Amino acid sequence: MPGLTAAQGADELFLAQGFTPGNRLRRFGLIGFALLGILLLGSCPALAQSPSSIQIFMPGGSLPDRSLRFTLTRDDGRIETVFTDNKGRFPITADLVREADYTVTVDGDGRTFATTVATFRMFRNIITYVPVFLNSVEGSKPPPSPMVLNVLDAKVPPAARAVYEQAMAEVSRGETENAIANLKRALTIYAPYVRALNDLGVLYLQTNRLDEAATIFRQAVKLNDSFVFPRLNLGIVLNRQGRHDDAATLLGKVYKENAQLAAARLPYAEALAAIGQNTEAEKLLRSALADANLADSGKVEAHFRLGALLNKQNRFSEAATELEMAIKLEPKAVMAHLQLGGALIQLKRLTEAETELLKAYELGGSAAGAAQFLLGQAYYLQQKYELAVQAFEQYLKDVPNAPNAAQVSEAIDRIKTALKTK
Numbered sequence: 303m304p305g306l307t308a309a310q311g312a313d314e315l316f317l318a319q320g321f322t323p324g325n326r327l328r329r330f331g332l333i334g335f336a337l338l339g340i341l342l343l344g345s346c347p348a349l350a351q352s353p354s355s356i357q358i359f360m361p362g363g364s365l366p367d368r369s370l371r372f373t374l375t376r377d378d379g380r381i382e383t384v385f386t387d388n389k390g391r392f393p394i395t396a397d398l399v400r401e402a403d404y405t406v407t408v409d410g411d412g413r414t415f416a417t418t419v420a421t422f423r424m425f426r427n428i429i430t431y432v433p434v435f436l437n438s439v440e441g442s443k444p445p446p447s448p449m450v451l452n453v454l455d456a457k458v459p460p461a462a463r464a465v466y467e468q469a470m471a472e473v474s475r476g477e478t479e480n481a482i483a484n485l486k487r488a489l490t491i492y493a494p495y496v497r498a499l500n501d502l503g504v505l506y507l508q509t510n511r512l513d514e515a516a517t518i519f520r521q522a523v524k525l526n527d528s529f530v531f532p533r534l535n536l537g538i539v540l541n542r543q544g545r546h547d548d549a550a551t552l553l554g555k556v557y558k559e560n561a562q563l564a565a566a567r568l569p570y571a572e573a574l575a576a577i578g579q580n581t582e583a584e585k586l587l588r589s590a591l592a593d594a595n596l597a598d599s600g601k602v603e604a605h606f607r608l609g610a611l612l613n614k615q616n617r618f619s620e621a622a623t624e625l626e627m628a629i630k631l632e633p634k635a636v637m638a639h640l641q642l643g644g645a646l647i648q649l650k651r652l653t654e655a656e657t658e659l660l661k662a663y664e665l666g667g668s669a670a671g672a673a674q675f676l677l678g679q680a681y682y683l684q685q686k687y688e689l690a691v692q693a694f695e696q697y698l699k700d701v702p703n704a705p706n707a708a709q710v711s712e713a714i715d716r717i718k719t720a721l722k723t724k
Contacts, residue, residue: 354432356406358390361415361438366390372408393595406434415439423470462492469501478505496525500532507539515539530560538569546576557586568603575611583611602632610641618648636666640673647680655680671700675710687717 358370370390374382386392403423410416415436422432458466469484485502489495499522506515516539522532533556540549553570560566567590574583587608590596596604609624625642628635639662646655656677663673678693694714698707 354394356386356392356394356432356434358386358392358408358434358436360390361436370408372406375405375407377403387595393597406432408434408436410437410439413439458492458495458497462488462495462498465491466495466498466501469498473501473505478509481505494525496522496529496532499525500529500535503532503535503539507535507542510542512539512543516543530556530566534566534569537573541569541572541576546573549573550577550579565600568600568607571607571611575607575614580611580615584608587611598631602628602635602638605631606635606638606641609638609645613641613645616648618645621645622649634665636662636670639665640670640676643673643676643680647676647683652680652684656684668700671697671704674700675704675706678710682717687721691717 356374358366358372360366366386366389369388370386372384372386372392374384384392403421406418406420406422408415408418410418416439418434418437420432420434465484465488469481469488472478472481472484482502482505485498485505488498489502492498499518503515503518503522506512506518516536519532519536519539522529523536527533533552537549537553537556540546540552550570550573553566553573557566557570567586571583571586571590574580574586587604590604591601591608605624605628609621609628612618612621612624622642622645625638625645628638629642632638639658643655643659643662646652646658659673659677659680662670663677666673674693674697678690678697681687681690681693691714694710698704698710698714701707704710
């Protein structure tokens with residue numbers, strides 16, 4: 303039986319067993335009829351942008367060659383003692399993120415750098431890249447390299463920076479269009495404002511203005527192709543646009559240059575899976591899950607995408623395991639419930655499938671209309687024909703332009719006719 307698909311949007315699901323309310327149902331040809339099952343992978347919000355992070359640089363601008371310990375203090379008094387990876391990077395996990403002021407304190411080792419304190423402000427839904435340059439033992443702070451200066455937007459005029467901060471405040475209040483307008487204003491004041499370009503692209507991406515997002519990210523990449531976020535986000539846009547070959551090429555380069563960046567693995571795996579490179583996609587997803595620094599939001603995404611990929615390969619039992627892990631981490635992951643319901647149907651665990659699909663629809667409503675289609679199949683296999691009709695009819699209401707609408711309508715008519723004459 304074909305698996306549950308993503309890129310093509312639909313695969314045939316054959317309902318060929320369990321229909322026994324008399325020969326009349328058989329006579330009406332219900333055994334063996336095929337429907338096209340839409341089960342879109344969808345997108346995890348975590349991938350709308352790469353994760354915020356702190357990057358510590360040694361005096362002079364080079365990367366550390368070991369893990370560094372520091373304290374992260376939030377303005378509500380929360381204090382965390384954390385460690386970077388062996389290149390000085392620390393991903394800011396979802397549990398830490400809130401609109402707040404943060405202080406980074408790195409205690410000096412007395413040999414290669416002195417105690418260093420840096421502050422920054424975090425906003426929800428906006429990437430924050432925080433470079434921290436360690437003081438030398440003498441207390442001086444040599445200027446960083448030109449590349450790092452560019453990443454820091456050190457030349458941004460105060461007027462542009464003030465408008466940018468206003469835009470960030472608007473983002474935190476959910477005033478997306480005002481934020482877009484002010485980011486454009488900041489760019490009018492200072493066109494090479496890479497951070498503003500990237501965040502403008504993120505807002506376009508979040509509002510599904512994909513062509514505009516792609517244009518903005520390309521501008522940011524042209525200005526500074528060493529700044530990983532615009533390149534990564536452009537790859538995500540290409541995936542959303544269905545340009546998976548282009549996404550795979552771009553994200554493959556990003557991954558090669560940033561192999562420890564889990565967020566690069568996830569969209570790259572998505573692109574590879576979409577172009578049929580399933581083995582490589584699975585390796586990337588499993589390597590992401592093996593990363594101890596992967597945030598919970600990233601784990602949800604990785605388990606979900608791995609489960610969807612395994613579904614696609616008819617490895618339904620393995621898929622169910624991964625999807626259950628995604629749901630354990632994020633109980634409101636609509637598409638994980640939907641994919642799990644599909645896997646459980648294939649495993650003949652129909653009662654459990656019904657529970658998952660009902661939950662998917664409860665959480666997602668008409669946006670998860672495919673849940674009603676799969677519910678119809680689950681009910682049909684359990685000989686609950688009236689419920690099957692209700693589910694299929696709801697599916698057509700939710701997804702009126704579904705490519706299988708004519709087949710579903712025909713199936714509904716056949717079931718109704720059979721029930722009337724049994």
